[in-house]
Amino acid sequence: MSSPEHKKLIWELIKPIKxxxxxxxxxxxxxxxxxxxxxxxxxxxxxxxxFYTSKSDAKAFEIVNDTDVCLTFSNPKDNVYVSLTGKGCVTQNKELIDRYWNPWVAAWFENGKDDPDLAMLEIKISKGEHWDSKNNTLVQIFELAKATIKPATTPNLGKHEKFGKE
Structure with missing residues (x-):
């Protein structure tokens, strides 16, 4: 698990990726x-x-069969990459469905919130890692070249952090 500060950081990294x-x-x-x-x-x-899903969709059956899942988020433009691992479950909890319902979701479910096939995937994250480099490509190339010339030098390509249970 991670601290409230780390959860905030993860959210700041993945929220703009969507x-x-x-x-x-x-x-x-x-x-x-x-x-x-x-x-x-x-x-x-x-x-x-x-996440919203249809309970009859393959991913719902796959998660019921094996709850281990991985989620990856990527923003190459800003050099942000996040990998999250956790346990998934399929739920038809009306409170959750109502809480996150929005016009984007409504476009995918023509029968609305009362669709008997409507479900949500609930993914409890247990571990992950993220990479965040504010350096542009030119700086990264320079860091890699520097490490090639000086073998004992590790290139500084930005922030990389693991969290959670291994």
């Missing part, structure tokens, strides 16, 4: 992984992320 890739283990015999884009709907982060 869409993350949710990775689940497929229910196919091959046992592969599958990622798909999911849009943030909440206005704060306390260690849990919520």
């Amino acid at each position: 869409v993350g890739m949710l990775v689940t283990k497929t229910t196919e015999d091959s046992g592969g992984m599958r990622g798909r884009p999911m849009s943030l709907v909440q206005d704060a982060y306390d260690g849990t992320l919520f």
Whole structure:
């Protein structure tokens, strides 16, 4: 888990990105992984992320079958990358559905909040890491070149931090 300050930092990194890739283990015999884009709907982060879905969608079945999930957020323009790992569950909690309902979500669910197939994914984050480099590409190239010339030098490409249980 992370501190309230760290949760605030994670939210500041992922909120402007808005869409993350949710990775689940497929229910196919091959046992592969599958990622798909999911849009943030909440206005704060306390260690849990919520996403709308159809309970009949493959990702819902995959999460019921194996609760381990990974979420990744990427903003290459600003050199921000976040990877979050946690446990997912599928819920039809009306209070949650009402709390985060908005016109964007309504566009995906034509039968509205009362759609019997409407559900939410609740992802409780347990660990992750983030990379945040304010350096532009030219500075990063310089840092890499410097490290190549001086092998004992580690390039300073920005901030990288892990958190949570390993």
